[in-house]
Amino acid sequence: MxxxxxxxxxxxxxxxxxxxxxxxxxxxxxxxxxxxxxxxxxxxxxxxxxxxxxxxxxxxxxxxxDADIIDVVHKQADMLFHTSNWFYSDEASLLAEALVVNSFPGKVFFCNSGTEANEAAFKLARKYAISRDKQNPIMLSLTNSFHGRTVASMAMTGQEKVREGYGELLSGFEYVEVNNEESLEEAFERNNGNIAGIIMELVIGEGGIIPLTQSFVNLARKLTQENDALLIFDEIQTGMGRTGRLFACEHYGIIPDAMTLGKALGSGFPIGAMIVSKPFAGVLGPGSHGSTFGGNHLATAVAYETLRILISREIVxxxxxxxxxxxxxxxxxxxxxxxxxxxxxxxxxxxxxxxxxxxxxxxxxxxxxxxxxxxxxxxxxxxxxxxxxxxxxxxxxxxxxxxxxxxxx
Ligand SMILES: Cc1ncc(COP(=O)(O)O)c(C=O)c1O
CATH class of the missing domain: 3.90.1150.10 (Aspartate Aminotransferase, domain 1)
Structure with a gap:
């Protein structure tokens, strides 16, 4: 070797x-x-x-x-990296609690990247829709969006160039024009409300830094509620203080049904998360989803420290x-x-x-x-x-x- x-x-x-x-x-x-x-x-x-x-x-x-992040990496690495989700974890439970306390009432799923958090959100929306007797429900997203490189995240990504060259990926995805309220209403009407959910970045990132308008997000909240569909905020890029609030949804005063995180959550240590609001927190029950590495001791200890630093040093x-x-x-x-x-x-x-x-x-x-x-x-x-x-x-x-x-x- x-x-x-x-x-x-x-x-x-x-x-x-x-x-x-x-x-x-x-x-x-x-x-x-x-x-x-x-x-x-x-x-x-x-x-x-x-x-x-x-x-x-x-x-x-x-x-x-950052000295405190390095310290936590050293201390946790000295103790324990990984055991698996077959056991309880102090570090994962503490991070989940801190995320919920600082966002909205609900529960958390951990994974290793942004795209996996979005895959989890897609599965959550589909599972809920199917439990409500929706047949082949549609997942909506926005035209300039970017949600990741795995297959469902790629299918939710509105930028065609990301999907190019792979043929037809999955059916059941439609795209709404950014900040176009008519296009959003029309998508719900066209599908007779047979919508699993809509995923959106509150500030379109890779697609060119385009903040969503308040009225567009308000309408998304209203239509998802009226049609028993999930409103999912992809805060993988906007989260962890990037926009001047811990999460960008605070600017809009709207609580989503699920929110996905990644990127800055671990300060460079790979981790993704999905926070699911209380009414939907039981949808993904035992055996319905999982991840070997997701929520391991080292990743969650580093992410907890990241959150602690962002808040305690008044960085945001x-x-x-x-x-x-x-x-x-x-x-x-x-x-x-x-x-x-x-x-x-x-x-x-x-x-x-x-x-x-x-x-x-x-x-x-x-x-x-x-x-x-x-x-x-x-x-x-x-x-x-x-x-x-x-x-x-x-x-x-x-x-x-x-x-x-x-x-x-
Ligand atoms: C808004 C958004 N969602 C999802 C992703 C995918 O995250 P990852 O590369 O960690 O899978 C990205 C990455 O750029 C992103 O900007």
Whole structure:
């Protein structure tokens, strides 16, 4: 075995070569390999410093290598990683309690990723609908949405490019236009109310940072209640303080029937969760669903600490001030550079929409030491850690402006 273990070498070209040889090519990585992180900073294998405005795609909301998170990882790893769901777990029960206390009355299912949380929500909606004698009930979602890469999550994903090349996946999925109330009403009418549920991101993420309107979400709540269907919020990207509230649904004042979490829940340690409101908490009974790793001791201990830190250090409370700073500066850039079409989002979940493809802006920013990503062809997504300081935001936006200026000439 030892001959097969490739030693870590610090040169990017070697890492790239090895990756090309041994990893399937389903990603198109940027030209960087990171070696370590500290707060909002990342350092690559050549020790170049970057400001992280991507957070591992909305995962490291507390920045990198928080001392308390590291401490919990060490302590829990010393004690116990995994036993299985055949036994009770102090850590899983404590995290479930903390999630419920900080969201809405209900119960929790744990898994390992966002897509699995959404698969669980899909199964919950289908099982409930079928128990109510609905025949082949339809699952609704939104046109620009992204819900994951497993088969039902992919089928719920409204962006066609994600489903392309796999033929017909599953039947029973329909898409409603984002913020189009007529399209939503029409979907319920067309199906005579034979709807299992509707899943929605309150701020469309991968699809270009588009906040849903209050009246659209109100209507979704009303129609699901009238038709005995489930309203599911996918808070995998918007959750854990990203929008300036612990969960984005707090902005809307609407409690869903189920809410899915992932990404920042574990600060980078893989974990997903579904919180199910009280009336539906008994739908998935013994044997109806499960996960080997889901809710293991290590993952739930880290997630509990993440939640504790977000709340006890008042990190979420500070997001609106940081957000205001960002929006003020970004709107100044919008007024100055006509290639900026729109600045939108909530909290530190921000998108800048350009009149030009945004990929080269992301590539140039990376060269200048700012990590961010391009999404929906023309949008740059800005998602700094929630505990970043104003000075660092300013430094990052100076880099962003420098790159925009280059693209304007
Ligand atoms: C809103 C949303 N839902 C679901 C997912 C899928 O999560 P995961 O990649 O952990 O399976 C993502 C990932 O980007 C997401 O942004």
């Amino acid at each position: 030892s001959d097969l273990v490739v030693k870590t070498k610090d040169k990017l070209s070697e890492i790239k070569e090895r990756s090309a040889k041994y990893l399937i090519g389903n990603y198109a990585p940027f030209d960087v390999a990171f070696k370590y992180g500290a707060g909002e900073l990342l350092f690559d294998v050549n020790n170049k410093q970057y400001i992280d405005f991507l957070c591992g795609v909305a995962v490291t909301n507390l920045g990198h290598c 409370e500070n997001v609106p001030a940081l957000s205001q700073f960002m929006f003020t500066r970004l709107n100044v850039l919008k007024a100055k550079y006509p290639i900026i079409k729109d600045v939108r989002g909530i909290g530190l979940h921000i998108g800048v929409d350009f009149t030009i493809p945004s990929k080269s802006i992301a590539v140039e920013c990376l060269k200048e030491g700012l990590v961010l990503n391009s999404t929906a062809e023309t949008v740059i997504r800005l998602m700094p850690p929630l505990n970043i300081g104003i000075e660092r935001l300013d430094e990052a936006l100076n880099i962003f402006e420098k790159v925009i200026m280059k693209h304007t000439q």
